[in-house]
Amino acid sequence: MTTAGISLGSSNTQTTNAAVQQLTGNFDTFLQLLTTQLQNQDPMNPMDSNQFTQQLVMYSQVEQQINTNSNLQNLIGLTEGNAGSAAVGYLGKDVTANTNGSGALVGGTADWTYNLPSTPAKVTLTVTNSSGQVVYTQDASSSATSGNNTFSWDGTQTNGNSGTAPDGNYTLSVTATDATGASITPAISFTGAVNEISFQNGVPVLMIGTLAVPLSQVSSIGSS
Numbered sequence: 418m419t420t421a422g423i424s425l426g427s428s429n430t431q432t433t434n435a436a437v438q439q440l441t442g443n444f445d446t447f448l449q450l451l452t453t454q455l456q457n458q459d460p461m462n463p464m465d466s467n468q469f470t471q472q473l474v475m476y477s478q479v480e481q482q483i484n485t486n487s488n489l490q491n492l493i494g495l496t497e498g499n500a501g502s503a504a505v506g507y508l509g510k511d512v513t514a515n516t517n518g519s520g521a522l523v524g525g526t527a528d529w530t531y532n533l534p535s536t537p538a539k540v541t542l543t544v545t546n547s548s549g550q551v552v553y554t555q556d557a558s559s560s561a562t563s564g565n566n567t568f569s570w571d572g573t574q575t576n577g578n579s580g581t582a583p584d585g586n587y588t589l590s591v592t593a594t595d596a597t598g599a600s601i602t603p604a605i606s607f608t609g610a611v612n613e614i615s616f617q618n619g620v621p622v623l624m625i626g627t628l629a630v631p632l633s634q635v636s637s638i639g640s641s
Contacts, residue, residue, distance in 0.1 A: 504614045504621035504632065511639040512623060513608045514630045518588045520607035521626035525581060527570045529589045531603040536563045537593045544570060547586045552576050561593070586627050606636060 513530070520527050533540070540561040544553040552574050557566070568589065572581035593601040609625035616622075623630040 504623065507611045507623050507635075507638065508614060509610065509612075511608060511610050512625070512630070512635050513606050513637045513639075514623075514634040515604070515636055516607045516628075516630065516634060518590055518605040518607075519586065519628060520589060521586050521609060521628035522570070522572055522582060522584045523609060523612075523626035524584065525572050527572075527587060528608045529568045529570075529605060530565055530608065531568065531589070531591045531605045532565050533561060533563050533591075533593055533601050533603050535595055535601055537561050537601055538596045539594050541592045542568055543590045543592070545588050545590070546582070550576070552578070552582050552587070584626060 518529075520529055538558065540557040542553075542555040542557050543551055546552050553570060554575050555568075557568070560566070570587075570589075572583075574580070574582055589605060589607075591603040591605060593603060595601055607625075607628070607630075609628070611623045611625055611630075613624035614621055615624050615629065617629065621632065623632065623635070
């Protein structure tokens with residue numbers, strides 16, 4: 418269900434309801450068996466009191482399990498609701514997330530930041546699509562420096578295809594070496610505007626175009 422930029426998943430609720438229904442069914446079956454046993458016992462040889470007590474204890478335990486499951490379901494619902502309410506505050510905001518290169522081209526724009534811990538001598542930027550195909554490459558050796566570097570991509574393709582790449586998920590990889598030829602490992606983050614809040618397995622994630630960003634990856638929040 419999607420309402421005002423919020424997509425709610427129902428898989429957890431359905432699973433919990435199914436478990437409660439199964440436990441309730443077992444409870445009803447147990448109660449029927451106990452009632453039938455009492456109705457058909459021999460008056461001259463009634464059920465042993467210890468055995469009857471044990472069955473009543475089992476009856477009570479099943480009933481408690483049903484109540485516990487119901488209370489847990491209510492708590493899960495409240496937790497998901499609170500998490501969703503908190504995530505709504507991200508709607509329309511620009512967020513920067515540590516996505517390890519993952520990003521999204523939205524409206525013909527994708528913005529990454531890559532941090533180089535030391536001064537580079539050679540830097541190559543490569544953008545691949547969701548199928549792993551290279552769509553864009555750039556030699557950034559002359560402009561890249563140690564520290565944060567920004568890269569904005571407008572969907573231009575250098576793989577021989579005409580026109581610009583369609584909106585969707587893309588990944589930026591950065592290959593960098595220093596003056597000695599040693600490899601430099603960059604940290605790559607992506608910045609974009611949150612257009613929707615989606616629930617995946619009961620956990621809210623931020624949607625930037627078609628890119629799902631867990632809240633744990635968000636490093637900063639700005640305005641749209």
